[in-house]
Amino acid sequence: MSETGEGAVSLRLLSIFAAMMGGATTQEAAERLKMSQPAVSNGIRQLETALGVTLFERLHRRLQPTEEAFLLFEEIRPIFPILRGFEARARAMRSGLSGRLRVLSTPPLGHSVGAQALGALLEARPEVNVSYDVRRLEHVLEAVQNGAVDLGLGLGLESHPALNVEVVARVDMVCLLPAASPLAGQDHIRAGDLFGDGLIGLEAESRLGQAVRLAFERDGAHYAPRVEVRYCSTAAVLAATVPAATIVDPFSAALRAPTLVERPFAPACSVPVALFFRRGVPRSRLVQAFVTYVRAALKDFTAEAAAMPAEPTMNGPAG
The missing domain is CATH 3.40.190.10 (Periplasmic binding protein-like II)
Known part of the structure; x- marks a missing residue:
């Protein structure tokens, strides 16, 4: 908004007015508002011109508020806590x-x-x-x-x-299987180890399901899950209740049931x-x-x- 001309009152001019109403000199107001002293003086003149009211009179080398200034300041006083809160919130954002x-x-x-x-x-x-x-x-x-x-x-x-x-990051898919499974004694599980073991697989259309299927193909193993699910978390739950082995991401495996054990899966199936x-x-x-x-x-x-x-x-x- 323009700061000149009839009726043009900006927040900047009101901030100068408020600083001066606090008993500050033009120099003190300038330091508080981080502007020059002439800018403060010009701001007061612009505000008086816009309002058509004399707000300050010079007395003993200081600008003293007029009675009209005190009356008008009471009208706008509630604005400043709101403005300070607005500025603080903007800084925080x-x-x-x-x-x-x-x-x-x-x-x-x-x-x-x-x-x-x-x-x-x-x-x-x-x-x-x-x-x-x-x-x-x-x-x-x-x-x-x-x-x-x-x-x-x-x-x-x-x-x-x-x-x-x-x-x-990149993480490797892992194998979850019941602790009672004969495969649980191995230090890692290969795709070929899971043939015919009632595998719980991931939905073929999902990206993780595709990655697991490709890992089986690289190992020359037939990927034929008995149960297919959409989510690794579902596979982990079913692995504990069916029970059966499954290949899931390590984040889902970390939330596994205590009846399941986690083993590295080979060939490595890395996902981003x-x-x-x-x-x-x-x-x-x-x-x-x-x-x-x-x-x-x-x-x-x-x-x-x-x-x-x-x-x-x-x-x-x-x-």
Whole structure:
């Protein structure tokens, strides 16, 4: 808004007026408002011209408020706490300390490292509000693309024609099987070991299901699961209740039932851990902070997995 001309009153002019009404000299007001002394003096003249009212009179080399100034200041006094609150909230949003974050993840990450990252974010930034959910990968990608969420998390995808994809880690699929299984005594499980063992497989149309199928083909093994499911978490639940072996991501395996053991799977079936962002949209500091926490959670998960001893089996320690 223009600061000259009849009726043109800006927040900048009102801020100068408020500083002067606090008993400050023009020099003190200039220092408080981080502007020059002439700018303060000019601002007062502009405000008086816009209002058609004399607000200050010079007395003993100071500008003294007139009676009209006191009356008008009482009218606008409630504005300034609101304005200060608005400015503080804007600063917090710029620094990532406040605002709203929208995250959508596939279940393996959403129930593990994504949840851990969210907890760290909320603890460090109590003013942040979050929308957080888990869906199928195609729903995550769609939500990121149409701007319904700020970022997505998923497994098995390295690129996308309409999104920015940031691969933050690579993990190997693992085998879960009942502790009572004869295979539980092995230090690793090959695809060929699972033939005819009532395998619980992942849906062939899913990316992780395709990766497992290719691993079987590389090992020259026939991939013929007796049960097919969409999610690794479902496969892990069924492996404990059917019971049978299954190949899942390590995040889902970490939440396994105590009746199951985890073994490395061969041939290696590596899948990317990726973050998805809408193209052309700059990342806010809040989004970048969450990404930092995700990376830290992944690092912790990897370190814990490497340090975890093999589960005991019916025949003694594995391997």
